[in-house]
Amino acid sequence: MLFSVLIYNNETLVDALSKEEMEEIMSKHGTFHQHTKTGNNFGAAVKLMSTGTALTMHRDNNDVVVTDGPFAETKEQFLGLYLIEYPTLEDAMEAVKLLPIEHGRVEIRPVDFFEGADFRNGERMVVNEAFLDGVDTMPADT
Amino acid sequence: MQSAWISTHLKASRPQALAALNRYFQDIDLAEDAFQEASIRAVKSWTIETIPKDPAAWLIVTGRNYGIDQIRKRKRETLTAPEDLSPVPDEVNTSDCLADDLDRAHFRDDILRLLFTCCHPVLRKDQQIALSLKIVAGLTVDEIARAFLVQPKTMEQRITRAKKRIQAAKLSYEEPDSAQRADRLHAVANAIYLVFNEGYSASQGEELIRETLCEEAIRLTRLLVRLFPEEPELRGLLSLCLIQHSRRRARLCDSGKPVTLEHQDRAYWDRTLIAEGNVLLEAALLKRTPGPLQIEAAIAATHTRAKSFAETDWAEIERLYRALDLIRPSPVVKLNRAVVLARLKGPQHALELLEPLSAPLERYASYHAARASMLHELGSQEEARLAYEQALKHAGTATERDYIRAQIDKMK
Numbered sequence: 001m002l003f004s005v006l007i008y009n010n011e012t013l014v015d016a017l018s019k020e021e022m023e024e025i026m027s028k029h030g031t032f033h034q035h036t037k038t039g040n041n042f043g044a045a046v047k048l049m050s051t052g053t054a055l056t057m058h059r060d061n062n063d064v065v066v067t068d069g070p071f072a073e074t075k076e077q078f079l080g081l082y083l084i085e086y087p088t089l090e091d092a093m094e095a096v097k098l099l100p101i102e103h104g105r106v107e108i109r110p111v112d113f114f115e116g117a118d119f120r121n122g123e124r125m126v127v128n129e130a131f132l133d134g135v136d137t138m139p140a141d142t
Numbered sequence: 143m144q145s146a147w148i149s150t151h152l153k154a155s156r157p158q159a160l161a162a163l164n165r166y167f168q169d170i171d172l173a174e175d176a177f178q179e180a181s182i183r184a185v186k187s188w189t190i191e192t193i194p195k196d197p198a199a200w201l202i203v204t205g206r207n208y209g210i211d212q213i214r215k216r217k218r219e220t221l222t223a224p225e226d227l228s229p230v231p232d233e234v235n236t237s238d239c240l241a242d243d244l245d246r247a248h249f250r251d252d253i254l255r256l257l258f259t260c261c262h263p264v265l266r267k268d269q270q271i272a273l274s275l276k277i278v279a280g281l282t283v284d285e286i287a288r289a290f291l292v293q294p295k296t297m298e299q300r301i302t303r304a305k306k307r308i309q310a311a312k313l314s315y316e317e318p319d320s321a322q323r324a325d326r327l328h329a330v331a332n333a334i335y336l337v338f339n340e341g342y343s344a345s346q347g348e349e350l351i352r353e354t355l356c357e358e359a360i361r362l363t364r365l366l367v368r369l370f371p372e373e374p375e376l377r378g379l380l381s382l383c384l385i386q387h388s389r390r391r392a393r394l395c396d397s398g399k400p401v402t403l404e405h406q407d408r409a410y411w412d413r414t415l416i417a418e419g420n421v422l423l424e425a426a427l428l429k430r431t432p433g434p435l436q437i438e439a440a441i442a443a444t445h446t447r448a449k450s451f452a453e454t455d456w457a458e459i460e461r462l463y464r465a466l467d468l469i470r471p472s473p474v475v476k477l478n479r480a481v482v483l484a485r486l487k488g489p490q491h492a493l494e495l496l497e498p499l500s501a502p503l504e505r506y507a508s509y510h511a512a513r514a515s516m517l518h519e520l521g522s523q524e525e526a527r528l529a530y531e532q533a534l535k536h537a538g539t540a541t542e543r544d545y546i547r548a549q550i551d552k553m554k
Contacts, residue, residue, distance in 0.1 A: 010154070011364075011368065012154045012155075012158075012365060012368070013150070013151065013154040015154070015361045015364055015365070016150050016151075016153040016154035016361070017150055018146065018150060020146065021146065021147065021150060049417075049418050049421065050364060050367075050368075050418065051368060052364060052367035052368055052371060052377065052380060052422065053418060053421050053422055053425060054371075055425055055428075066428065067372075068371035068372045068425070068429075069368070069371030069372075075196070102190075128413070128414055128417075130412075130413060130414060131414065
């Protein structure tokens with residue numbers, strides 16, 4: 001089954017992290033990448049830009065209404081997600097334990113429908129290679 | 143590592159908690175003391191496992207209780223009759239005031255008021271920068287003094303005087319109307335840009351502390367963009383700061399000397415920041431209410447689109463400077479436009495544009511340096527040399543002087 005792993009945290013706190021704390025967090029993500037890629041369970045990793053870049057679109061009658069920022073004003077913001085494939089929820093939970101779940105909130109939610117690159121066999125596409133150096137220690141094409 | 147995490151929570155909560163305490167006490171000094179005391183108590187009583195779910199709320203309640211005690215003590219010292227103590231608010235009930243304090247609508251105006259207090263028009267620019275860094279960003283007096291190359295004692299005095307001036311101005315704690323809110327936002331955006339530029343211009347001070355100034359300015363702007371996403375000038379400011387900051391690795395060569403835009407290795411530009419800066423600018427421009435910060439961001443963004451200095455779209459940059467000069471006329475903008483026009487239409491045309499700027503920019507080294515380079519290009523070597531000497535005379539920093547001397551050497 002394909003699972004999404006949705007990552008929330010307080011963006012103001014994330015902005016305040018020191019370099020060392022950021023490295024500590026990234027190294028856990030690195031371990032997660034390595035673990036899920038080794039077992040061929042890795043589907044996708046998505047890190048979103050700051051919520052300040054977001055727009056919200058809505059159709060009102062026939063007018064498209066664009067408002068600035070994310071829709072809900074919540075204390076925690078949606079920062080990114082993983083897609084991982086495991087036979088059971090229990091297996092997925094086991095993998096998620098590798099993530100820095102002591103911070104913020106991490107939600108596991110099964111995927112109902114997915115269409116995208118065939119990550120089991122296909123080549124991978126990376127947007128922003130520079131970021132990858134921090135998390136990925138796996139050789140390409142595995 | 144544990145205490146590091148706690149201090150990160152304190153740092154992240156600082157603007158919100160201080161802003162709420164400032165509203166409550168209507169006294170920036172007491173608010174700062176109260177936050178300080180609450181932070182000390184937090185360090186003593188929190189552990190990594192017991193950090194409160196809402197650290198800012200914890201700090202606000204603790205700080206508020208401390209502040210009320212202080213007010214009581216002061217009253218006891220000045221008054222003899224115990225019944226005069228009654229106007230002080232009742233003992234704060236933790237759970238009751240949480241809902242009130244963390245009301246998001248309050249939060250926006252609280253933060254804005256705190257920032258506006260620190261960069262109030264009654265303050266000089268250097269006071270605005272110092273106060274914003276001290277109160278909102280939470281930098282120590284020593285750190286700020288190092289950034290400005292002054293003695294900590296001098297900086298302490300600057301901050302104290304700024305606070306006195308704020309108190310004398312008797313700021314309004316009323317909720318601002320939308321026009322006032324917009325005015326405040328613009329004042330705050332400009333002050334944050336000053337902080338960023340202080341770090342960015344790398345004219346003096348230690349490298350490390352200057353990068354901290356840039357990062358603090360970016361952090362504050364991110365907070366403001368989150369709170370006021372509908373204000374395009376704030377997105378413009380964030381875009382501008384991110385794009386400028388993206389060049390930080392390319393701006394210094396191995397020996398630590400600055401490298402001009404023309405000679406920077408663009409492979410060192412931080413593409414992540416550039417991408418974010420560009421999309422922020424695009425989102426800001428959708429509002430169709432241009433402002434100086436959006437235009438400056440657009441100029442910076444135009445540079446990021448050129449693969450090399452030679453491929454720069456100077457015509458677009460010239461249009462943007464012209465627009466900037468329409469919105470916010472200034473001799474420096476006119477100078478920048480003339481420098482761009484020298485590339486597009488040749489030095490003779492640009493020199494004519496410089497003529498009317500000679501009086502307002504008489505003490506501005508860049509004016510003389512630009513003029514010198516145009517004269518040199520036209521073959522007026524003696525006039526060029528004289529202009530470089532003027533530039534040398536008005537250059538404020540060793541870096542600037544080095545750059546001008548190098549230009550003079552090239553002429554020989």
